[in-house]
Amino acid sequence: MHHIFFDMSERKFWKKIKSNRFYLALTGIIGVILLIILVLYLAVPSYTFAEIEPFNGDFIYNPYSEINRINYFDFRSENIENQGVKVYEYGYALTGTRYLCFGYKNKRKIDYPFLQSIHYKQFNIDKLNKNCRLVALAHPSKGFKKGQLTRLDHYRVMEALSENDNSLYYWDIALSNGHRVNIIATGKNHMTACIGENDAESVYKSLETGNAYAVKYNGSLIEMPELQEVTLKNDTVIVAVSEKAKEFRFIGQNAMVKKTVSDVSEACYVFQKDDTYIRTEVEFDNGNTLYLNPLVRHQYQYFFDLDKVKVMKGRTYLMWAVYIIVAVFLLRMFYINVTTKNENSGE
Numbered sequence: 255m256h257h258i259f260f261d262m263s264e265r266k267f268w269k270k271i272k273s274n275r276f277y278l279a280l281t282g283i284i285g286v287i288l289l290i291i292l293v294l295y296l297a298v299p300s301y302t303f304a305e306i307e308p309f310n311g312d313f314i315y316n317p318y319s320e321i322n323r324i325n326y327f328d329f330r331s332e333n334i335e336n337q338g339v340k341v342y343e344y345g346y347a348l349t350g351t352r353y354l355c356f357g358y359k360n361k362r363k364i365d366y367p368f369l370q371s372i373h374y375k376q377f378n379i380d381k382l383n384k385n386c387r388l389v390a391l392a393h394p395s396k397g398f399k400k401g402q403l404t405r406l407d408h409y410r411v412m413e414a415l416s417e418n419d420n421s422l423y424y425w426d427i428a429l430s431n432g433h434r435v436n437i438i439a440t441g442k443n444h445m446t447a448c449i450g451e452n453d454a455e456s457v458y459k460s461l462e463t464g465n466a467y468a469v470k471y472n473g474s475l476i477e478m479p480e481l482q483e484v485t486l487k488n489d490t491v492i493v494a495v496s497e498k499a500k501e502f503r504f505i506g507q508n509a510m511v512k513k514t515v516s517d518v519s520e521a522c523y524v525f526q527k528d529d530t531y532i533r534t535e536v537e538f539d540n541g542n543t544l545y546l547n548p549l550v551r552h553q554y555q556y557f558f559d560l561d562k563v564k565v566m567k568g569r570t571y572l573m574w575a576v577y578i579i580v581a582v583f584l585l586r587m588f589y590i591n592v593t594t595k596n597e598n599s600g601e
Contacts, residue, residue, distance in 0.1 A: 298366075298377045303405040304562040306431050308507060308530040311553035316491070317436070317464025318449070318484035318547075325452045326475060329354060330416070330440040338454040343392060344382060351375060351397035354413060354438075357387025357458050372402045376563055379408050387458045390438060393419035400424065404431040407563040411461055415468055415545070417441025422545070426509035429531050429548055434559055436461060436547045439468035445475060447544075464547035471542045478542055483520075484534075491549055493534050494520040503535040525551075 327334065329341050345352035346365040355361075362382055366374045375398070382389045390411035391398060396419060398406070403424055414425040414437045428435045438446045438461065447467050448460035460466040471478045483494035493502060502521035504513040507530045515521035523532060533548035 298374055300566045301373050301376050302564050302566045303372075303407075304560075306404055308430060308432050309434075309551040310530060311551045313552050313555060313557070314486060314489065314491075314525060314549055315434075315552050315557040316484065316486040316549050319465055321449050321481055321483065323451065324447050324449055324480055325457070326445045326447055326469070327457065328440055328445050329356075329438060339457050340454070344378075345392070345397070347397075349397055350393075351378075352392035353378065353382060353409075354390040354392050354411070355382055355386040355388075356390070356411075356461065357454065359385045361385075372405060375402060376406055376408070379406065383408060388461055392416075393421060394424045395419055395421040398424070400427055403427045403433075405563070407433060407561070409435070411436050411438055413438050413440055415439035415441075415444050415470060417444065423509055426505070429533070429550075430508050432530075432560075432562070434464075434548075434550055436464040436466065437468045437545055438466075439470065439545070443471055445469050445471070447481070449481075467547060468545040469543065470545070472540055479536075479538060479544075481536075481544055481546070484546065486549065489525040490522055491525070491532060491534075492520065492522045493536065493546070495536055495544065497538065499536045500539045501537045503537070504532050505535065506530065506532050525549075 327337065327339065329339070330343075334341055339356070340358055341354055341356050342358060342361055343352055344355050344362055344365075347367055347370055349368075349370050351370055362378075362385065365378070379389055388411055389409045390413055391406075391409060392413045393416050394403065394412060394414075404427060406428075412421065412425050412428065412435045413419075414421045416439065418441070425435060425437060440446070445468070446461075447469055448457045449465045450456040450460050467481060469475075469478060479495050479497040479499070481493075482496055483492060485492045491504075496519070498517060498519045499521075500516065502513075502515040502518070503511055504521075504523040506512045507528070512526075512529070512532065513523050523534075525532065529551070531548040531550040534544075534546040536544040536546070
């Protein structure tokens with residue numbers, strides 16, 4: 255009896271849609287939207303991520319060259335492009351996953367609105383890299399899981415400090431798992447200090463190489479003490495600033511503070527055998543703070559970044575083949591079901 259009732263209701267439903275142009279058009283539009291979203295999601299390839307491995311080796315990479323000129327930028331300011339630097343925020347997902355794209359040729363308009371696994375995020379990074387000079391993870395604590403940052407690759411910059419977000423720990427997660435990521439800071443009372451000339455190419459290169467640092471400041475930026483030196487002598491890193499600091503903090507693997515030095519304008523740290531990277535924070539009495547990019551260990555005399563993510567072509571093609579077969583089967587079953595009900599309703 256219940257089966258007959260639902261069968262009659264279903265027939266009335268389809269008959270109502272067929273006889274009403276509005277319902278027919280609405281059903282078609284909803285169907286097309288759902289089909290587009292489905293195709294978008296299913297078209298993303300599968301990735302293989304290398305085993306987690308911290309920085310290691312007998313050599314140490316220092317991203318800082320001679321510090322001759324410092325320019326401050328807020329990459330979220332409304333007039334940033336007037337300064338010659340092209341940057342936009344990408345991302346429409348309900349997950350809050352966002353990226354900052356530097357030196358872009360055109361803006362990516364496609365995103366995955368609902369749940370995003372690590373494969374979707376890696377795919378977005380790779381796609382953005384094709385049209386941008388640099389890709390930065392934006393306010394990562396709001397759009398990325400900690401476990402994802404152990405494996406995501408192919409991005410060089412992270413917005414670790416912004417007006418409403420502190421993601422320094424997320425930065426350390428990426429660094430602790432062997433991903434060389436440089437810091438930027440944006441928004442109220444945060445800026446990024448780029449070392450070099452005041453033109454777009456120099457800014458991009460500064461962010462890319464790590465020859466930059468983030469600042470948190472109170473009051474006027476003009477009064478902000480500046481970085482003067484980051485040098486590496488054998489296994490000793492020397493950091494000097496323009497004024498006496500309240501504290502130098504040398505931070506390493508898993509965000510552990512390895513050494514602090516107080517009330518000096520210059521401090522040093524000797525790399526230990528178990529140090530995979532060392533980054534430095536310099537805090538002053540009024541709360542002004544510099545956040546330096548890390549010095550990292552590497553295995554070869556000439557430093558280069560290892561590629562830790564690759565597309566699994568075989569698995570991806572197999573998945574797509576399965577999706578197509580299932581889709582064709584479901585469409586055929588749907589067509590047969592609808593045709594049968596129409597014939598029965600016409601009797």
